[in-house]
Amino acid sequence: MSHSRNQRLPLIVVALFLVMDFSLGASALVHVPEDTGGGTEVAVLSGPGLPSPLMCGDEECPEKDRSPSIRPVDSGWPVEDPGWWFGYWYDLDSDGMDDRLQRIITGERTSVSTTSITGSDGLPTVAIVVDYSWHPGQSDIDAIRTVLLDHGWKEEGSWFDPLRILDSIVIDHVPVGSLIEIWLLDGVVMIEEQTVIVPLLDKASRGSKVRDSEVFDETMRDFGYDGSGVVIAILDTGVDNEHFSLDDFSDDNNDNEKEPDELADPKWLGGCDATSWNSQDCDDGSIDPDDADGHGTHVAGIALGTGDERRINQGYAPGAYLVDVKVMSDAGATNSAATLRGIQWVMDNADHDWGNNESSEGIDVMSMSFGSASDPQGDDPGDNGTSAEARAVDEAADAGVVPVAAIGNDGRRRITSVGASDSAITVGAIDDENTIERGDDMIASYSNSGPREDDGDDNEWEELKPTVVAPGSNIMSSQHAASSSTLPGAPKPLAEDSYTQMSGTSMSCPAVAGFVAVMLQINDDLNPQEIRKTWAGLRTQYNGKVERTVRFWHRRWQHDSRGDARRRCGSREQQY
Structure with missing residues (x-):
């Protein structure tokens, strides 16, 4: 995104209060152990719940x-x-x-x-x-x-x-x-x-005051903001971008057999298939991954779909460009090697000239609707942001890409993988009760909560997750082209104009990614850290009262996050 805006952060804050719910799902008063002056080395521990020694x-x-x-x-x-x-x-x-x-x-x-x-x-x-x-x-x-x-x-x-x-x-x-x-x-x-990475499975955008409705008078579209000029990378199962909601901006095209370079105004800029052990599938961005699962196409429609010529099932940022990064296989579950390669490719192309036009440069936002599978041998609460995937997300944020991640669908306190990153905008789900009114919205029963496990540093705010919640239940969006043939070499079906409903924090994540694109359209000088702090610094009013403190959430969720102290003493029991 190379265009410039003169509006400053106050306009962003006003816009956010105008259009979105901001709710921290959970956090905690985090225990930070005192520095004993003993250096960084930690003694090898033994005790109940620990593995046998090497x-x-x-x-x-x-x-x-x-x-x-x-x-x-x-x-x-x-x-x-x-x-x-x-x-x-x-x-x-x-x-x-x-x-x-x-x-x-x-x-x-x-x-x-x-x-x-x-x-x-x-x-x-x-x-x-x-x-x-x-x-x-x-x-x-x-x-x-x-x-x-x-x-x-x-x-x-x-x-x-x-x-x-x-x-x-x-x-x-x-x-x-x-x-x-x-x-x-x-x-x-x-x-x-x-x-092991797995996918985390029209009223949503209207209820968030992004589109016109009979309920809310002033919306982002009324102000002319739709994410134009911003590039969103969808890291998922691939995207069937021939779908009429994802192929072009004008919705003039009705031929789903056309390649992106045959369209006058294509949304698709480039792609990478990170699921292949052959790293050449992630080299120059010319790869256009297909979606045989359907998850990625649905996610992309929520973030940046135009809703086809009828403009009904529009996403949050229909003016945004699409970069398709396949990090999960057609079977769904995939080792995190693909995630790491995909994030690295996004970083490599953070300033790439896609050769389309001057407004479609680099990658501004990455949407990640996936997390780690629950371990069948343990009821683990996730991790503390030190996994390779979480650290890679931190590196991407340092490179200027805004990371947005789903919190997960276990329905309990668990934050994993990319969502546990210090830098990620981690998104939980609300159930909007199938209405545009927001007074009846509730945290979805399947949506995970925080706080994240303590990483032992002195920044309590990194454990406060989710950062924000967004609609995630029964969301209508683009449907991929499902194949009915099992014959090798059979022609690939093409997506057309079909839509389907899905539920999960996977659907909430691209909603926020699309909204981040709108923020960057308003002010493209914002960096990932400023954007995350803007979201994390706001709260929804409950019964006319705004709760702002860490301690409030600590009491509300009744969680004692002294895991780091217990960890160092070797007394926390956990199975995997």
Whole structure:
């Protein structure tokens, strides 16, 4: 987005009060432990609820020194803050190995990887993220490849993806028997289990005062704001952008067989299929991923659909451009490697000239309607924003992309994956009771609540999630082209002008992403941090009273977020 506006932040605030509900779902008075002056190293703990210790042969592995150290000549300076790994949520015993992986090593748990195969040791392989204290160089890559190959790992068809945005290497098909040797490599400070990412499943936009209605007199459209000139990346299952609500701005096109470059005013600018182990599908943005699931097309319609020539089922920012980033497979559940690659691609193209026109440059907003699948072996509350996906979202925000994420549909206190990021605008769902009036809106029963787990820093506001709630129940939006054929090579069906209803925080997330596009149309000087603080700083009035304090939410949700203190004492029990 290259155009400029002279309006300042006060206009944004006025507009937000005019059009949206702002409700924090939950937060807490977060306990911040005192600095004992003992440095950043955390002693390895043992006790109830903790995994069995790592074994090196017949003996317990010695404690590994994970403090930042002198890097190899061919490695790079770290791109992340040193020491973040000491607060990694799924490492309760502070040994540098994800507790979930430790339980796989000891046979207490099996791999959940969506790409798992039988390894050379006869066990299902795992998908991991290997984190370093420096940015891994060629010697690090060679060393980890050697370990993998020694354990029967096959490079062909496997993920092996050194990231640029994190100090990490993403790998799948990893034999369980290789994990200890990888952990022992120089510079390795954490081995994470890849998260399994799943989708989080006309009145909505009217009830938010975005479109005209018989209830609200002044709307954003009356002021001329529709997200024009703003670019939204939809990170999802792909988008069938030939749908008449997603193909062009004017809705003059009625031929769904036309490619975007054949249209006079296409919404689609570029795309990336991050679900393929072949990284070339995410190179130059020429890939136009299809949606065989339907989730991504529905989400895109909510964020930026024009509603076709009838202009009925319009999204929140029908003037916004579309970038299609496929991070979930047609089957839905996908390892987080695809999420990391997709976010990295978004960052790489944050200032890209798409060659369309001067108003369609870069990527301004990314909408992420997904989260981690619930672990079948534990009622976990999510994480504290230290997972690879959450850290990648923080990097994207630092690069100028506004991250908007769904909070999840477990109906309990649980915040995971991208939604747990410090920088994410994390969105919960309300049920609008199928009316435009907002007085009868209620938090949806399926919508997760906060606060997020404490990451141990001194910023209590990062734990306050969701940041905002938006309509998520029975939302009508674009329907993908479902195929009835199972024959290989059968012609792909094309989306036309059909609409369908879905419910979930997946539907709430793109509503907020579209509204962020409107904010950026009003003032394109706003950065992601300012936008998030603007949303988080507002509250809806309840019974004529505005509640603004952290303590109010702490009392309301009856949550004692002293997880960090319990974590350091080794007394918090949790199964995975």
